[in-house]
Amino acid sequence: MAEPDCPNGLWDEHLGTAIDIQEFRDCSRTNECAYCGMLLDIITHTKPSWLTDESSTRDLSIAIKPRERWVFNTNLSLPNSKGSGSIRLLEDGQQIDSVQLFKPITDVQKLSLISWDRYEKLLFGESLDIAPSSDSAIAFERASHWLKDCADNHSCYTDAQRSFLPSRMLRLEESEAASSVQLVERSAVSASPYAALSYCWGKDTSGVIITTKANYSSHLKGIPVISLPKTVQDAITVCRRLGIYLLWVDALCIVQDDGEDWRREAEKMIDVYFNSFLTISANEPNSCKLGFLGPQRFGSSEWQQSVPVQVPPGLGGPASHLLFRDSQMERPKLFSLDSRGWCLQESVMPRRRLVFDGCELSWNCMEKMFCECGHLDEEACGIYPLLRTGRHADEEDDDDELSIYAKLHLEWMDFVEQYSQRALTKSSDKLIAISGVVRLFQTRFAKSKSNETEKDKQILGLLRNLVVKNSYMPPGISDGYFSGLWGDCFIPNLTWTVDHTQLEKSDRMEHRKIEDSVSPSWSWASIDGPVTFRHMEISIGVWRERMNPELTFDAVVHETYQRIGLGLWNKDEGMQEAPMNGGDYDMFVEATCEEVIIV
Known part of the structure; x- marks a missing residue:
């Protein structure tokens, strides 16, 4: 593909630098430059105030900011989360406004086939024309395509x-006109695909239909759809339109109202x-009474406009229009479902997720991510791939500097950081709410770890004697897990500290100790507030740079115990008395890390 052929070179060697607006005007008028002409047309349609007579008296310049090339992830390579390059307006050298544009595409599949021509893809992102409503035919056509593509071409859904x-489960009739659904027991259903619903109940649950001991028999006969919360009604609609006729809804x-049934089924929720x-x-x-199908914020004309401009070949043309989006209208930093502690494992564990967030429709499976707008979120790409895929030691890449076992421990610490930012109705549920994920992590650790050595057994024995008496261990978890810390990575897991950066972003003024916590003070679960393992992030690089480059994760853990184990255990009672962020204990842990890792 030809590069932009601007006679004055404004689209080549000066790309990304500030250029006076008048230079683009002169080049367009004098040289009939298609590229500078296109730029002025874009500004005329999207930001006409940049070109007014009054603006000519100001020191205004334009910077064409290319899009960053890649975000590298453990198992996915994706465009960065900005989705597009930008055209920026500067006054006296300071940015005061910007424009982002996208090339509209109609083929859903092409969103994942982004090549990196220097100009076309780095200036203009690619995007679907976002559906105005998630209840529209085009929205369900896209969702159906994503699901079929995954079912036909991926290995996300296995025989297991x-x-x-x-x-x-709820059994659904194929017809959308059907007026009821039926609660069915597993014994009454042959093996068949089912969908699960992840949603917010909301604070006001008055009048919300749930299954109780009193109405259980009635629900086995049928439940009127119209009596169900709007969110459940919408989920039934989604299932029917995608050809899925079994639906699991926790409520x-x-x-x-059956404590034994609730405990038994809650333990199976992860499965x-x-x-x-x-x-x-x-x-x-944030309420199940409101429903999630309907108008999409990013599909409105306020956020997305079609701009009639002629795009030259050197910028991916010919094309007759681009999509312009208001950079000031962004998605919420945190959706309601993403703020709830109990819901984290519901977003981590599914192998396929169809997401409705009120802004746009998006898809996340084990192999691909799509969203209508083309802004792929870096933080959501391929989250916890080793936990979800179950790769183990005999599948390791010889070129990897860290073993799968070590990477799993890093995934655990990242999981803790994300989880600690979420809210729980009962703070004392902090460890209970992730017991399913803990069980899965333990399974993954067992598969990825090499044979247990005598030293491993000695370390775990020491931990059992010293800390297990004060630890919480959820049902189904065997030895090796102590109130949110793993025995074979105990010292690195101790290096948590309060994340003051995240704390400042939250709506709370300070972290606090959980009074009725089942966790000892040396556990991150003993406080209500965001935590981070910042020391651990530093340590990993130090292992390779300042110590033996061939030193393994396991070896560092063992060395850690040898050097400071006795000193740490002697401080056991003091650790349980002192809050983690009181100061002295933070300094002790940091000093510990420096001694073990750097010396």
Whole structure:
């Protein structure tokens, strides 16, 4: 593809630098430059105030900012989250405004086939024309395409997943006109794909239909759809339009006033989401009474406009229009579902997720991510791939500097950081709410770890004697897990500290100790507030740079215990008395890390 052929070179060697607006005007008028002419047309349609007579008296310049090339992720390579380059307006050298533009495409699949021509893809992102409503035919056509593409071409859904069914599900009739759904037990259903719903109940649950001991028999006969919360009604609509006729909803598939049933089914919740054919995530709204199908914020003309401009060949043309988006209208930093502690494992574990957030439709499976707007979120790309895929030691890449086992520990610490930013109705549930993920991590650790040595056994024995008496261990978890810390990575797991950066971004003024916590003070779960393992991030680089480059993760952990183990255990009682962020303990942990890793 030809590069932009600007006679004055404004689109080549000066790309990214500030250029006086008058230079683009002169080049367009004098040389009939198609590229500078296109730029002025874009500004005329999107930011006409940049070209007014009054602006000619100001020191205004334009900078064409290319799009960054890549975000590298553990198992995915994706464009960066900005989605497009930008045209920026500067006054006296300071940016005061900007424009982002996208080339509209109609083929859903092409969103994942982004090549990197220097100019075309670095200046203009690619995007679908976002559906005005998530309840529209075009929205469901896209969702159906994503699901079919994954089912036909990916290995996200295995035979093991196909053989699993929850204890109870809602059976749906194929016809959207059907007026009822039926609660069915597993024994009454042959192996068939089911969908799971992840959503917010909301604070006001008055009048919301749930399954209880009193209405259980009635629900087995049928439940009027119109009596269900709007979010559940919308999930039923999604399932029917995608050809899925079994749906799991916690409020209806767990007997809510039966403590034994609730505990038993709550422990299986991780398996329900992990084995679902599809998980429907209603990130918004924050109440099940409101529903999630309807107008999409990014599909409105306020956020997305078609700009009639002629795009020259050197910038990906010929094309007759681009999509202009208001850079000031962004998605919320945190959706309602993403702020709830209990919901994290619901977003981590599904192998396929169709997400409705009120802004746009998006897709996330084990192999690909799509969103309508083309802004792929770096932080959401391929989250916890080793935990979700189950790769283990005999699948390791010889070129990797860290083993799968070590990477799993890093995934755990990242998981803790993300989880600590979420809210729980009962702070004392902090460890209980992730017991399913803990069980899965333990399974993954067992598969990825080399044979247990005598030293491993000695370390775990020491931990059992010193800390297990004060630790919380959820049902189904064997030795090696102590109140949110893993025994074979205990010292690195101790290096948590309060994340004051995230704390300042939150709506709380300070972190606090959980009074009725089941966790000892040396556990990150003993406080209500965001934490980080910043020391651990530094340590990994130090292992390779300042010590033996061939030193393994396991060896560092063992060396850690040898050097400071006795000193740490002697401080055990003091650790349980002192809050983690009181100062002295933070300094002790930091000094510990420096001694072990750097010396």
